[in-house]
Amino acid sequence: MDGTVQAIRFKQWLPEWDDFEFDPAQHRRKPDDHILLFSMPAIQLRALSGVYRRTRGGDGGEGLQRHHDPKRSAAIRDFVRYGHPYSGLPQAARDEASAGMRKPGWLPTAIVVNILTENDERRGRKVARSDIVSVTEEGDSRAQLTLPYRERLQRWTPKSLEPFEVIDGQHRLWAFDEALKSGSLPGDFELPVVAFTGLDIGWQAYLFWSINVSPKRINPSHAFDLFPLLRSAEWLETLSDLRIYRQARSQELTEILFTQPDSPFFDRINMLGESSKTAPVGAGVTQAGWVRAITTSFLSTGSGRSAKGLFSANITAASGPLDWSRAQQAALLIILWREIQQAILDNSFDWVKHLTEPNGQSKIDRDTIDAFSGTKTMLNQEQGVRGVLAVANGIFFSLAQVSPELFDIESRVVPGTATSTDDVRAAIEEIKNSSIHAEIVRLATAIASFDWRSTDAPGLSDDQRRLKRGFRGSSGYVALREELLRHLSAGTGQIAQASEEALKQLD
Structure with missing residues (x-):
């Protein structure tokens, strides 16, 4: 073997593509x-x-975060070995009586890869010069790949990065790992490959979308987990696809807040938009209200004058968006609101006293939880939910830019798969054991110290009532955010600094 591969070289380019904006x-x-x-x-x-x-x-490697679903690879492995429908049978049913159901397990669909060049860098690393796969053109329609080793069955490992990046088809490759380890895979079992050369990671995200998501072959929400770059792609926002799928993610996060026993909003969101008489007890905000609040804060793309969402927009142009899974995103929201609730229960804030001790009359059965989930607190109204999420998102986004290591959390949760209660619980524990948790507690305590009484709450002065009336209506969202930022900026530390900077941007 001479360590070369013959390839067909074909052109896919239109003259008008030359006018596109390449950056x-x-x-x-x-x-x-x-x-x-x-x-x-x-x-x-x-x-x-x-x-x-x-x-x-x-x-x-930098770029598209890829995560392995072992069950999916095992299913592909069994399909290759036995075909359909035998591969779908449980082990107990795979006997002589069903052996006639076995068929060839062909995989005719191409694996899509990117061939890294000597100029491509992934987080400060490049493919070693001796590991580069060189491409030599042989006329208009032929090319030759020269591999970094000669024997194709040689057990080879790269010195640094692998020369190929897989864009699509990674689970098919993982399906062969067991056979590779045991040596049972024939050396002549081949796969078709479509290869790009020196393709930027932004285009790789675009390719994944066009191959898998645009034809509706997989749930777009899974792509949100697997490929963070897709969350901030301008070409998707222009086509409205990203808006739809950001709203879908907001709905999923709302669903988790409602169904997760660890959430302070467990069974306490008006999911069906019912009247106050038939809605769940303490459910002051509808599902639609929560979806709007999350979409315009943590899942905002930052285009135009809109805020940059921690779960959606690029933290920096170089780093891209935060690569957190759905479980981690939900966990952050749950912890934030849980700490706000706890701060109200643990501290004697004046506004809480006024709300729970009308006319200064202390009661034995005084219940401070009403300050969090009662009918006269904005924390149980859409204005308050939007205000908290908008400000918290801005603070966390600022922290991610200044101290990105706070959000670099090792997680056992596999993105791109259905999110279970255990996944969210695991993500909560992971965040609680990380450095970011102390900042969440500090922010939650500062937010809880703000006067969250609604306009109809007892004990308000005329000036206070007038101020709170200004929080009503669509213009009230901005007014409440500004007032909350002003309150936070009076504190100390990074949260106060970030609040001060946010106030300047509102001017």
């Missing part, structure tokens, strides 16, 4: 106008491909 700073430099098509033994492709190598600690 290296946004991970979208101008791509090559030719693509490669070839076949390669699965054993060889697996060795050359960087799949799931990135960790939150920074080891491995």
Whole structure:
């Protein structure tokens, strides 16, 4: 074997594409106008491909965060070995009587990869010069790939980054891992490959979308977990797809807040928009209200004059969006609101006393929980929920820019899969054991010390009642946010600094 692979080189480029806006700073430099098509033994492709190598600690390739679903790979592995429908049978049913159901498990769909060049860098690392897969053009329609080793069945590992990045088809490659380890995979079992060369990670995210999400082959919400770059892509926002799928994520997070026993809003969101008489006890905010609040804060793209959402917009142009899963996102919201609730219960804030001790009359059965979930607190009204989420998002986004290590949390939760109660609970514990938790507690305590009484609450002076009337209506959202930021800026530390900067931007 000479360590080369013959490829078909085909052109997919239109003249009008030359006028598109290509921006290296946004991970979208101008791509090559030719693509490669070839076949390669699965054993060889697996060795050359960087799949799931990135960790939150920074080891491995930058770009699209890929996560492995072992069940999916196992299903593909069984399909290759036995075909359909035998591969779908439980082990107990795989006997001589059902053996006639076995068929070839063909995988004719191409694995899509990106061939890294010597100029491509992923978090400060490049493919070692000796590991580069070089591409030599042989006329208009042919090319030759020269591999970093000669024997295709050789057990080879790269010195640094793998020369191939898998854009689509990673689970098919993982399906062969068991066979690779045991040596049972024939060396001539080949897979078709479509290869781009030196493709920026922004275009890789776009390719994933066009292959998997645009034709509706997978749940777009899963893409939100798996590929953070998609959350802030301008081309999606323009097409309205991203708006729809941000709203879908907001609804999912609202659903988790409502169904998660650890949430202070467990069974306490008006999911069906019922009247106050038939709504769940203490459910002052509707599902639609929560969806609007989350969409315009933590899931805002930051386009135009809108806020930059911690779960959606680029933290920086270089780092991209925060790569947190749905469970982690829900966990942060749950912890924030739980700490606000706890701060109200633990502290003797004047506004809480006025609300729970009308006319200064202390009662034995005084219940401070009413200050959090009662009918006369804005924390149980859409204005208050929007205010808290808008300000908290701004503070956390600022912290992520100044101290990104606070959000670098190792998680056992696998993004892109259905989020279970255990996943959210695990994410809550992971955040509680991380450095960001102390900042959440500080912010929650500062938020809880703000006067959250509504206009009809007892004990308000004329000036206070007049101020709170200004929080009503659509203009009231901005007024409440400004007043809350002014309150937070009177404190100390990073939260006060971030609040002060946010106030300047409102001017």
